[in-house]
Amino acid sequence: MIEARGLIKHYGPTTAVDNLSFDVRPGTVTGFLGPNGAGKSTTMRLILGLDRPDAGVARINGKSYHDLRWPLREVGALLEVGGSKAFHPGRSARAHLGALAASNAIPRQRVNDVLEITGMGTAADRRAGKFSLGMAQRLGIAAALLGDPAVLLLDEPVNGLDPEGIRWIRGLLKNLAAHGRTVLVSSHLISEVAQTADQLIVIGQGRLLAQTTVAELSARGSLEEAFFSLTERSTEYSADCNYRSVS
Amino acid sequence: MTAATLTRAASQAEGHYGFRTVARMEWLKLRSVRSTWWTLIVLAAGMIGLAILVMAHQHWATMSAADRASFDPTSNSYAGLVIGQLAIGVLGVLTVTSEFSSGMIRATLAAVPRRPLVLAAKAAVVAAVTLVAGEILAFAAFVIGEAVLKSPAPHATLGQPGVLRAVLMAGAYPALIGLIGVGLGALIRHTAGAISAVVGVLFVLPLILVPLGTSIQNAAGQFMPMLIAENSLTAVKPVPHSLSPGLGFALLCLYAVAALAAGGWALARRDA
Numbered sequence: 027m028i029e030a031r032g033l034i035k036h037y038g039p040t041t042a043v044d045n046l047s048f049d050v051r052p053g054t055v056t057g058f059l060g061p062n063g064a065g066k067s068t069t070m071r072l073i074l075g076l077d078r079p080d081a082g083v084a085r086i087n088g089k090s091y092h093d094l095r096w097p098l099r100e101v102g103a104l105l106e107v108g109g110s111k112a113f114h115p116g117r118s119a120r121a122h123l124g125a126l127a128a129s130n131a132i133p134r135q136r137v138n139d140v141l142e143i144t145g146m147g148t149a150a151d152r153r154a155g156k157f158s159l160g161m162a163q164r165l166g167i168a169a170a171l172l173g174d175p176a177v178l179l180l181d182e183p184v185n186g187l188d189p190e191g192i193r194w195i196r197g198l199l200k201n202l203a204a205h206g207r208t209v210l211v212s213s214h215l216i217s218e219v220a221q222t223a224d225q226l227i228v229i230g231q232g233r234l235l236a237q238t239t240v241a242e243l244s245a246r247g248s249l250e251e252a253f254f255s256l257t258e259r260s261t262e263y264s265a266d267c268n269y270r271s272v273s
Numbered sequence: 274m275t276a277a278t279l280t281r282a283a284s285q286a287e288g289h290y291g292f293r294t295v296a297r298m299e300w301l302k303l304r305s306v307r308s309t310w311w312t313l314i315v316l317a318a319g320m321i322g323l324a325i326l327v328m329a330h331q332h333w334a335t336m337s338a339a340d341r342a343s344f345d346p347t348s349n350s351y352a353g354l355v356i357g358q359l360a361i362g363v364l365g366v367l368t369v370t371s372e373f374s375s376g377m378i379r380a381t382l383a384a385v386p387r388r389p390l391v392l393a394a395k396a397a398v399v400a401a402v403t404l405v406a407g408e409i410l411a412f413a414a415f416v417i418g419e420a421v422l423k424s425p426a427p428h429a430t431l432g433q434p435g436v437l438r439a440v441l442m443a444g445a446y447p448a449l450i451g452l453i454g455v456g457l458g459a460l461i462r463h464t465a466g467a468i469s470a471v472v473g474v475l476f477v478l479p480l481i482l483v484p485l486g487t488s489i490q491n492a493a494g495q496f497m498p499m500l501i502a503e504n505s506l507t508a509v510k511p512v513p514h515s516l517s518p519g520l521g522f523a524l525l526c527l528y529a530v531a532a533l534a535a536g537g538w539a540l541a542r543r544d545a
């Protein structure tokens with residue numbers, strides 16, 4: 027269970043998150059949707075205590091992230107923005123996961139387990155800086171699963187994965203939710219989220235636009251049209267689709 | 274999908290993360306990157322290499338009476354600290370800044386949200402590793418330096434008053450500079466900026482004093498880390514215009530604590 031209450035975050039003059047409140051429930055995959063720059067990644071950073079909100083609170087199973095006793099055993103997170111990964115390029119996947127496991131007293135065997143689950147077996151002892159985007163993403167997911175957490179936050183998990191990898195992650199997410207976990211998955215593509223999520227949280231310019239379900243949204247007609255009508259006033263850049271010739 | 278993801282660990286409840294688990298993480302991180310071993314190799318090469326170079330080239334026969342009177346066979350074995358301090362300062366910086374440049378810091382702080390604990394564990398691990406390496410090398414540099422020093426120049430032995438203390442303090446010096454590096458790394462976050470700050474403190478500050486004249490140089494120089502190492506920590510014969518070994522050592526400890534406190538404050542306060 028994740029609760030956000032009145033979250034506000036400014037970066038200089040920009041308001042990244044603007045009075046955002048929502049709940050993410052266990053047992054289902056919740057899609058976290060919004061155009062680029064809507065504040066999805068910032069919200070996840072606020073939930074994880076990486077950035078400090080200017081106002082509001084985020085709680086995980088009733089506690090602030092800072093007060094968790096074994097954070098990795100309660101929450102798994104994949105936070106990879108652009109070219110910046112969450113691992114040291116000179117360290118092997120196995121050493122990276124081993125160090126993180128040690129911090130939360132997670133048994134050593136679990137490192138081998140998540141390497142196997144994410145299909146990293148043969149790459150485990152190579153320096154992570156040499157990984158393809160897809161392999162780097164698998165390492166991030168392995169780190170998220172390391173503590174066998176009940177709550178997962180995944181920021182754009184399909185980024186960089188090949189079609190087989192995308193199919194794998196969809197199955198993984200559904201499976202995790204089916205076993206009673208809380209799963210929050212961000213994306214800027216409604217079509218992608220609709221493949222796995224039942225619940226939807228839609229934001230734009232840092233504000234909550236809708237907390238709904240995929241079923242409700244598709245009842246309004248085309249899923250993409252419904253999403254665009256929700257977010258059209260809050261996209262970062264809008265382009266005119268109608269090309270007019272200059273005479 | 275194997276069963277491992279599906280069955281939640283039963284071992285959930287007891288205890289919480291703490292200094293021991295976090296220090297273990299930091300130790301595993303430190304030993305699993307190459308830069309750690311490179312900087313330790315530079316420390317070793319610098320300390321042993323310069324001990325040989327300097328001590329083998331002491332020409333007692335051609336020394337003036339004043340030079341003979343001030344000749345300190347212990348202190349002269351530690352010329353390599355000048356190089357070693359830079360390597361270990363860089364090591365300290367990198368343990369923090371490489372996390373920021375790679376994004377690893379997000380994984381670290383998600384695993385351990387209590388940030389001062391992360392820095393304390395990092396500092397403890399860097400201090401332990403560099404202290405062990407420093408002490409081993411300090412004894413090695415002493416033994417090798419005395420061995421290559423040609424008679425009739427006077428030789429030092431560990432039994433002479435003050436010599437063992439000088440050797441032990443020489444071995445501790447790199448660890449203290451490593452801690453200053455950790456603190457500055459946490460404060461500045463960028464590798465190039467933090468290394469520049471370390472170089473500034475170690476090498477540039479003493480140079481700035483040069484044009485200010487001898488009296489200011491003498492008065493202020495004794496507080497500079499590198500001059501404390503040369504004239505206070507490793508000196509068996511007292512050097513004019515310098516702190517006593519104990520006072521110099523205490524001052525370096527204070528610098529390290531101040532850098533770590535500033536770094537810890539910045540780490541806890543700023544967004545990661």
